[in-house]
Amino acid sequence: MQILANIVVLTSLYALVASGYVLVYKVSRVLNLAHGELMILGAYLLVATSAGIASDPLVAIALTAMFSIVVGLSVYLLLMRKMTGQPVLAAVLTTVALGILLRGAMVLIWGPQQLNVGAMISFDNASIALTDSVRVSTAALWLVVCTFLVYLGLLAFLHMSRWGMRMRASGQNALLAAQRGINLHTVYALAWTLSTFSGSLAGVLVTLDSRIDVNMAVIGLKAFPAALVGGLDSLPGALIGAGVIAALEVLLIHYVNPLLSDVVPFLVLIAILIVRPWGLYGTKEELNRV
Amino acid sequence: MSNIETGIGKMTPATTRRKRLSQNQVAWIGLIVLLVLLPTSATPFHLDIASQIFIAGIGALALMVLTGIAGQISLGHSGLMAAGAFTTGILYKETGAGIWITLPASVVAGAVIGLIFGLPSLRLRGIYLAMSTLALHFLVIYLGGEYEFASGASTGIFLDPPVVFGFEIYDGYAWYYVLLALVAGTYWGCRNLLNSKTGRAWEALHANETAAEALGVQVANYKLLAFVITSGIASFSGALFAYYQNFVSVEAFTLFLSIQYIAMIIIGGMGSLPGALLGAVFVTLVPYFVEWLMEAVPYIGLDITTVSSASYAAFGLLMILFLVFEPSGLTGIWKRLVGQFASPSKREDTP
Numbered sequence: 001m002q003i004l005a006n007i008v009v010l011t012s013l014y015a016l017v018a019s020g021y022v023l024v025y026k027v028s029r030v031l032n033l034a035h036g037e038l039m040i041l042g043a044y045l046l047v048a049t050s051a052g053i054a055s056d057p058l059v060a061i062a063l064t065a066m067f068s069i070v071v072g073l074s075v076y077l078l079l080m081r082k083m084t085g086q087p088v089l090a091a092v093l094t095t096v097a098l099g100i101l102l103r104g105a106m107v108l109i110w111g112p113q114q115l116n117v118g119a120m121i122s123f124d125n126a127s128i129a130l131t132d133s134v135r136v137s138t139a140a141l142w143l144v145v146c147t148f149l150v151y152l153g154l155l156a157f158l159h160m161s162r163w164g165m166r167m168r169a170s171g172q173n174a175l176l177a178a179q180r181g182i183n184l185h186t187v188y189a190l191a192w193t194l195s196t197f198s199g200s201l202a203g204v205l206v207t208l209d210s211r212i213d214v215n216m217a218v219i220g221l222k223a224f225p226a227a228l229v230g231g232l233d234s235l236p237g238a239l240i241g242a243g244v245i246a247a248l249e250v251l252l253i254h255y256v257n258p259l260l261s262d263v264v265p266f267l268v269l270i271a272i273l274i275v276r277p278w279g280l281y282g283t284k285e286e287l288n289r290v
Numbered sequence: 291m292s293n294i295e296t297g298i299g300k301m302t303p304a305t306t307r308r309k310r311l312s313q314n315q316v317a318w319i320g321l322i323v324l325l326v327l328l329p330t331s332a333t334p335f336h337l338d339i340a341s342q343i344f345i346a347g348i349g350a351l352a353l354m355v356l357t358g359i360a361g362q363i364s365l366g367h368s369g370l371m372a373a374g375a376f377t378t379g380i381l382y383k384e385t386g387a388g389i390w391i392t393l394p395a396s397v398v399a400g401a402v403i404g405l406i407f408g409l410p411s412l413r414l415r416g417i418y419l420a421m422s423t424l425a426l427h428f429l430v431i432y433l434g435g436e437y438e439f440a441s442g443a444s445t446g447i448f449l450d451p452p453v454v455f456g457f458e459i460y461d462g463y464a465w466y467y468v469l470l471a472l473v474a475g476t477y478w479g480c481r482n483l484l485n486s487k488t489g490r491a492w493e494a495l496h497a498n499e500t501a502a503e504a505l506g507v508q509v510a511n512y513k514l515l516a517f518v519i520t521s522g523i524a525s526f527s528g529a530l531f532a533y534y535q536n537f538v539s540v541e542a543f544t545l546f547l548s549i550q551y552i553a554m555i556i557i558g559g560m561g562s563l564p565g566a567l568l569g570a571v572f573v574t575l576v577p578y579f580v581e582w583l584m585e586a587v588p589y590i591g592l593d594i595t596t597v598s599s600a601s602y603a604a605f606g607l608l609m610i611l612f613l614v615f616e617p618s619g620l621t622g623i624w625k626r627l628v629g630q631f632a633s634p635s636k637r638e639d640t641p
Binding site for chain 2: 031079082083086088089090092093094096097098099100101102103104105107108111112221224225228259262263266267269270273274277
């Protein structure tokens with residue numbers, strides 16, 4: 001049973017991070033390889049606000065959420081906006097470069113040592129007993145709840161609101177969407193903002209559960225296969241992909257070899273790329289086949 | 291007067307072309323002489339940097355042919371270099387094999403892994419291909435780590451200096467000339483390859499796969515060939531890197547290394563072989579430049595993490611600047627400068 005709880009928590013983490021990949025890819029066909037770094041930046045923003053501005057944990061978290069929105073918006077306006085209409089590869093490499101830049105900058109600002117964010121905002125990460133034998137930490141529980149809420153909110157937003165419809169339309173055919181008077185820059189900026197927000201949320205929650213250091217950005221890289229397994233442009237797919245990756249990872253670590261944890265997501269990635277490159281629920285037409 | 295001039299111009303296109311070619315040759319000969327004589331006034335520190343540049347140059351040439359010429363994206367370059375380094379390391383450690391066995395074995399191992407890297411390219415394009423090479427990179431690194439773990443060499447494998455014809459390549463001067471010869475040879479080989487049928491096929495499938503196929507280029511074969519050849523070269527440079535450092539460890543072959551090589555070909559200028567070498571020079575020098583800059587500015591703590599993270603940030607910034615403002619890289623800047631100083635008639639053919 002404990003294994004099942006671990007799988008659910010890891011699924012939530014991967015799903016929350018993967019939603020960021022899916023949002024940006026679905027809307028603008030850009031793969032954001034700086035997502036892991038943006039995620040950790042969100043956690044460091046909490047460090048900054050709790051140390052500098054607000055000592056109250058709730059205020060600090062609210063401010064962090066606001067800052068993460070500013071970060072997402074400025075990433076698009078200052079950088080990715082210039083790559084609109086450029087070859088996809090150039091845009092992807094720009095995000096790679098952004099990731100490197102952020103990684104270096106974060107170490108320069110906050111240092112290479114591990115920080116305990118939980119202690120900074122006096123968050124008590126107590127272990128909660130769900131049943132007699134199953135225990136999860138408070139942060140992990142929050143992670144599951146938040147992932148659920150974020151997915152509910154995003155799906156409702158994409159399918160019920162006017163702006164959500166515009167986002168989906170831009171993703172399906174940018175040219176036609178622009179012809180119908182949709183401002184692509186606004187839509188793309190919205191996608192980047194939402195993606196950075198959900199990524200930062202994941203970053204804050206996962207670092208509350210352990211500690212924070214720059215190398216945790218690798219979680220972003222491990223969550224990417226989850227997005228791809230489900231289909232890069234499908235939000236429900238990302239949830240299922242996260243479940244597949246998380247289950248395989250937890251089970252293989254538990255029963256086979258702990259060293260496998262770093263490669264399992266990528267093994268699944270290779271398998272899915274060979275068998276079904278567009279993922280379980282992705283759109284098939286988008287992929288040019290030779 | 292003007293008639294005479296145009297008359298001369300019309301009469302001697304061949305001579306001007308020959309003259310331009312010889313100018314080019316003079317420049318090359320000058321560069322080679324300079325590079326050969328350079329060590330006479332260099333410190334061991336300079337020789338070390340130069341040797342690093344040469345090793346990086348070999349790897350960058352391979353990636354340039356694969357990505358810049360054949361148009362196949364790879365995020366797994368450091369995995370291929372790791373494959374070469376580990377083949378050399380493992381062969382040396384287990385059998386004590388010499389350089390005449392380890393280097394060819396590394397090239398073969400790299401070519402085989404390159405074939406595996408290339409197989410997804412038959413089905414995938416663009417970012418999907420990049421992702422599959424990224425995944426394979428992690429797989430190679432995992433296998434290397436497993437070997438280190440299983441063989442008890444958890445810190446890595448130590449190598450003795452290579453022996454060539456009874457001559458031990460140990461000091462900086464020897465390495466400098468050996469690596470200079472190897473990078474020149476690689477450049478020469480790549481150049482000839484690009485001027486051959488293979489190179490034209492690669493350029494054709496880069497420009498338009500469907501059109502290339504229609505023209506009779508066997509797209510699948512040439513794609514795999516591109517992966518096999520460049521992976522062999524990348525693996526070779528990884529093996530050289532291992533010998534040069536006297537040490538093999540998975541720690542050296544991070545994703546960041548792959549990104550550095552991509553930075554080299556972007557900064558150098560996509561599709562240009564001299565660009566790959568320029569990019570290798572530039573990217574190798576960045577950390578030293580950052581360190582020099584930080585030493586020049588007082589009141590900054592100079593520990594290794596500060597310098598390395600500052601050069602991380604500098605890399606990211608440089609890549610962004612080149613991607614956004616100068617996508618054709620250093621060769622693009624060079625061509626524009628030449629175009630500005632050249633005569634108007636020349637300027638026309640360099641838009």
